[in-house]
Amino acid sequence: MKHIGPPAWMERLLFFLLPGRDRETVVGDLYEEFCDRRASRLGPVRTNLWYLIQTVSFVPRRCRSASFKPLVLLCIFTALCGCWLGAMDFRMRHPGYLGQAGIAAGILLQALLTLSALHFRRSSLLRRLSMLGCVILYWLSGRALIATIRDVNPEGYVFLIAVALLFQASLTLAALRRGHKSGMLV
Amino acid sequence: MFLRTKNNLTPIFRHAYIVDMAELLGTFEQIVLLAVLGLDDDAYGRAVLHDVQQAFHGGRSISAGAVYATLDRLEVKGLLCSRLEKGTPSRGGRVRRFYRLTPAGASALTEARNTLERLWHGKPWPLEVIS
Numbered sequence: 147m148k149h150i151g152p153p154a155w156m157e158r159l160l161f162f163l164l165p166g167r168d169r170e171t172v173v174g175d176l177y178e179e180f181c182d183r184r185a186s187r188l189g190p191v192r193t194n195l196w197y198l199i200q201t202v203s204f205v206p207r208r209c210r211s212a213s214f215k216p217l218v219l220l221c222i223f224t225a226l227c228g229c230w231l232g233a234m235d236f237r238m239r240h241p242g243y244l245g246q247a248g249i250a251a252g253i254l255l256q257a258l259l260t261l262s263a264l265h266f267r268r269s270s271l272l273r274r275l276s277m278l279g280c281v282i283l284y285w286l287s288g289r290a291l292i293a294t295i296r297d298v299n300p301e302g303y304v305f306l307i308a309v310a311l312l313f314q315a316s317l318t319l320a321a322l323r324r325g326h327k328s329g330m331l332v
Numbered sequence: 333m334f335l336r337t338k339n340n341l342t343p344i345f346r347h348a349y350i351v352d353m354a355e356l357l358g359t360f361e362q363i364v365l366l367a368v369l370g371l372d373d374d375a376y377g378r379a380v381l382h383d384v385q386q387a388f389h390g391g392r393s394i395s396a397g398a399v400y401a402t403l404d405r406l407e408v409k410g411l412l413c414s415r416l417e418k419g420t421p422s423r424g425g426r427v428r429r430f431y432r433l434t435p436a437g438a439s440a441l442t443e444a445r446n447t448l449e450r451l452w453h454g455k456p457w458p459l460e461v462i463s
Binding site: 151165168170171172173174175176177178179181182199200202203204205206207 | 377378397401426
């Protein structure tokens with residue numbers, strides 16, 4: 147007896163693209179549609195093509211959920227950098243160290259603010275504050291990058307933190323804007 | 333209450349209420365909610381997908397990914413709730429997820445409809461656009 151159903155590799159691909167809670171239900175729904183409706187009407191090639199298109203349509207959602215994790219990791223990284231910079235400023239006490247410590251505190255605060263905005267998805271105040279913070283991060287990281295490039299003896303850690311802040315600001319804005327359009331953050 | 337509407341607020345705060353754009357329902361979200369509402373107890377993913385496709389002028393192809401993503405989003409927003417039921421042999425024994433409109437979902441749909449009706453009120457129909 148000939149097997150009617152989507153090819154096993156396509157089912158495995160769909161399984162991989164779906165979040166855990168939807169795996170069985172969505173695969174079941176599409177299996178039902180494949181066997182009940184599409185296979186008899188479209189023929190095997192077009193039915194498989196239909197199934198493949200449906201499978202591919204889950205890719206954007208998978209990408210979105212994957213992009214959330216780098217942002218959290220970046221926030222944790224920059225928060226730790228902020229703590230470390232602040233601690234070093236107070237330890238070294240170079241001229242103008244209070245201003246530098248303020249910047250370090252700002253980096254830490256922005257990381258915590260972004261994590262809070264991601265966690266408390268429905269707070270528009272946190273979202274707006276976090277977006278405002280992103281603009282400041284762009285300014286801060288841009289300034290640090292230009293200074294590092296111009297410097298005769300550039301400091302690697304400043305460059306690394308500036309790049310991390312730049313990525314954090316971009317990912318935060320992308321996540322917050324997407325959340326704003328769709329009504330949720332991630 | 334999951335959904336904040338002007339009516340949910342204490343009267344003293346009502347004048348200061350600013351509509352959060354993220355809480356407004358998009359057209360596609362409204363279509364999915366209406367499909368779930370129309371299907372009543374039979375609103376599981378595949379049936380919702382069919383109804384949504386029918387809503388777009390008789391069967392325009394809407395991807396399953398878009399519909400399931402919207403169902404998930406509406407559930408996260410608290411506008412839908414779901415329950416699992418045992419699968420049948422026609423779907424390889426896999427469980428089904430049935431969706432139902434929550435009170436918050438009903439009030440969000442009502443609000444969306446009222447807003448549109450207010451905006452359409454007094455406008456000529458069909459629209460006459462001078463080019």
